[in-house]
Structures are given as C-alpha cells and as structure tokens.
Amino acid sequence: MKKEGIIAAGWTFLALCIGIFLIARESGSNVQSIYYGRLPEFHLIDAQGNNFNYNDIIGKIWVVQFSNDPSADFPEIPSGVGALTILTNSTQINNINNKSKIVHSDKMSIFQLGIEGFHLTEKLLEEGDSIPFILVDRTGNIRGYYQPDKEKDIEKMSRDIDSLLQFS
Helix, strand or coil, X not given: CCHHHHHHHHHHHHHHHHHHHHHHHHHCCCHHHCCCCECCCCEEEECCCCEEEHHHHCCCEEEEEEECXXXXXXXXXXXXXXXXXXXCCCCCCCCCCCCCEEEECCHHHHHHHHHHHCCCCHHHHHHCCCCCEXXXXXXXXXXXXXXXXXXXXXXXXXXXXXXXXXXC
16 A cells, blocks of 8 residues: 555544544533633622522532523523522622522622633623523532523533533
8 A cells, every 4th residue: 555545544544533532522421521620719698698608519519600680591400400690790689580599799709700710701791691501510610611592502511410410
C-alpha cells in the first residue's frame, strides 16, 4: 500500500472514532467527568427571611436558575433534587413559584455570585433572558449549564441529574 493510502486510511479511522465519540457523548451522560468549578461561600435570604448559604447546597443535588421573575418557570425535576431560583433584581419577594426555593440579596452580591461563583456574564445577568439552568452536585461543584428554551438541553439535564443521583 502506498504511503498516501495509509495516511488516508488513518485519517478516515480517526474521523470515524471522533464521530462515534461525539454521538456517544450526546446520547449518554458523562456528567461525573464534567467540572466547571466549585461554588464559593455565599449568603442569601429566602422568602421567609431566613439565611440560605453555601452549607445549604452541600449534600443535595441542585438545579439553579438566576431570574428577574420570582414566578419564572422551572422544569420538572426528580424528588430529592433541589430547585433554587436566585432573583437578580428584587429584594421584595413572595414564594410564588412553589417548585423552587427563591432567594435574593442586594444586586451587587447577586451579580458577584453569578459572575465569580456560577461563571455567568454580567450582560446575561442584566438582560435576564436565556440564563441557563445550572446543575450543582452534592459537593458544590458545577456539573452543567442548560438553556431553558432548548428541549435537547432540558433532556440532557434530566439524564445528567439521573446520573448524579445514581453515582453520587
């Protein structure tokens, strides 16, 4: 076989392997190997005026959303998984959305937590539209970001939650 034929066969094999990897990655959940960072210490206030902080996150899987609206929609999540809405522009809240725990603080603290802790952009927090859901594991590690308006992302989040529940 000529040198060019061997090289072409090698590239074809490599492309095939990459394709299989990408298909397997999309269909399965490898959330245990994904790590976007660890949450820092934080202190927020819930709708009843109680403190909610980093220690309340530890020991439970959480789906977190930053929102301007305390009644924002939240996806269905399994029991045993916490749902947390962090308000970006309000200190006067009512627990309208009983699907999630709603917390707040002053705008500067929320933006600092969003940017430094959850790795969101200031522009995204300001606009308040299409802020992704954020999956946090039992040890306070961020494991995924999921666009709320994309069904494929919500399905992947569901698979990732199941994987975390199974293996953690």
